[in-house]
Amino acid sequence: MSAEVASPAAPPAGADTRARKLVETFFRVRELGIVGALALLVAVTAILEPRFIELESLRDLLRNASLFAIMAVGQTLVLVTRNVDLSVSSVLALSAFLAGDLLSTSGTPVALVFVLAIGLGAACGLLNGILVTFGRVPALVVTLGTLYAFRGLAFLWTDGRQINAETLPDSYLDIGTGTILGVPALAVIALVVVLVVGYYLRSYRSGRELYAIGSNTLAARLAGIRIDLRVCTAFVISGGLAGLAGALFTARYGTVDATAGTGYELSVIAAAVVGGVAITGGVGSVYGAAIGAVLMGCITSSLIFLKIDAFWQQAAIGALLLVAIAFDRFVGLRLDAALRQRSARRAA
């Protein structure tokens, strides 16, 4: 994708389509690769411990992965523009507490709670976006700062209080634990988010422009893309989805305090990167990121089912992440070489 967006002069039509096909095949293979790894993991675990593929345990796996998948989708938009959003876990905490607080102290309708939680997240994202674009502060610095600041605000706001499941309406908790046609409601929400954002990113002009910005910011600017607006939008969506994840966190766990979601930011980025989103921008899809989140959730629960010490979990995820980026790099180099060879042959 980066190659086709960034190529300055249009090569002959035939070469163009063929090169594009090569690139597209690569990305399809990349996503199929994660699906394959996921299938292999499920199969091996299921053979060793058949209870793993019982419906209820699969549902649980999906519920856990859904929150990460939703945040990984938002993170993908930001990563694609060659930025990063470390603040998502603190935004989640703010929104989770807002949702819990509204529901337990006043009878706010559930739909309004969701709107407010997403709105709060989007406002946090907007602040990040403005600081990155207008303030010209690197995203790593901005979101590291807001990671602290939002978490501090969450502590200040909750003031040691905790929201408990008893104070929350059942209709709300059902969202976290209930199912729709046998599929966990959380997974359905995550799937809708993935499909909507995936469609936007693939088929809308402004979605494509995010890739252009991440591939080559200078070229994107010269092409007249409104970079600041697009980058800001990516941050707003990332914040909004973290807000949604916060509202769902409350529904899923029932218990919320200021420490909710601490450390999620790195898992979310890891999920996206495992799913093929390049941290250097311009490459990746939300489908990959979502599958990455499911794969990471799957590793966690299969370790539990196989009675492997939970202590291995983090090491396994770290190793997986390293394998994923090393693989991307290796295949990317081969792809580059293939494209270059092709164009050289054509020129000769």
Added chain:
Amino acid sequence: MPPEALAADARPKFAPPAFLGRWETLIAALIVVVIIVGSGLSDEFLTTATITTGSLDLIEIALMALPLALVIVAAEIDLSVASVLGLSSAVMASLWNAGLPLELIIPLCLAVGALCGAFNGVLVTRLGLSSLAVTIGTLALFRGLAYVVIGDESVTDFPTEYTDLAFGTIGGGWIPNVLVLFVVLAIAFALLLHATPFGRNVFAIGANAEAARFSGVRIKRIKLTLFVLSGTVAALAGIVLSLRNSTAAANVGIGFELTAIAAVVLGGVSIFGGKGTIGGVVLALVLLGGIQKALTLADGVSSYWIQIVTGTLLIVSVLGPNLVSRAREARAHASRSRDRWPSARAEDPTRPRKEEAE
């Protein structure tokens, strides 16, 4: 922009001394403000006990920030430092359980840290991977290995002569022993960065890796060395933390990496490399320690403000200079409005202009 235009339009009639424009001066001024505000908030602030406890609270982060500053000046990043610290503590615990003497354990822990750093460095330099992605991976991997090594056990029966060394003060006074260790390392790293060819090359790599390569700088070797240094010092911080709290476990120091990076950036090191001083980082650490101490000592101020103030300060430290230079650019642009060609300077908004090294 052309230098002549600058010279003609922007040079003030009377130039203030150069040190006033330095980042370090600003941080030092902020430290003075914190001291004034802090002593206003609490009578206990302006005492030697503040220095003792304040420096002990921050010592591990301070140690890790030193090599991290060099890594960031070279336009890389190391997020795995806190996990190396945890791994070092876990290895220490398990070797102690195995009955080894501390005299042997400490060098072994340092070696483990160096190995971790080398692992990061090889992935970054030999495979050409982004250090942000690599060290997010090893952040999880090394912490995971720490749990694998020792599980959720902890070791608390280290000999008192060692724990006293880490916790105690010089001659029972108010200067902690570990502060001396920090000062020695700070001077060593300052000399390495600012007074050796190696340090010049680190700046050259961060400012323009391409140009550095064409000038014959051995980029890969230097970056590898920096990651090894970072890992080794992180392991040292793990040893200090374990002895100081007389507790070695796998879960120590979680999240320290972000505070260490915050200190480095606050100290004026550009996150894009090529710019920064060890002095600035040391001052930033003093500032952070002062703020933490002032807020903890003050009555009626929630300690949660520490996170808010740290985060805000981090953003403002980069935002402020950017806005100033933006205003300056706008003014220079206005005065050059009769210029020959329309300004087509397309600048990446996420990248502030690279300034010359140092």
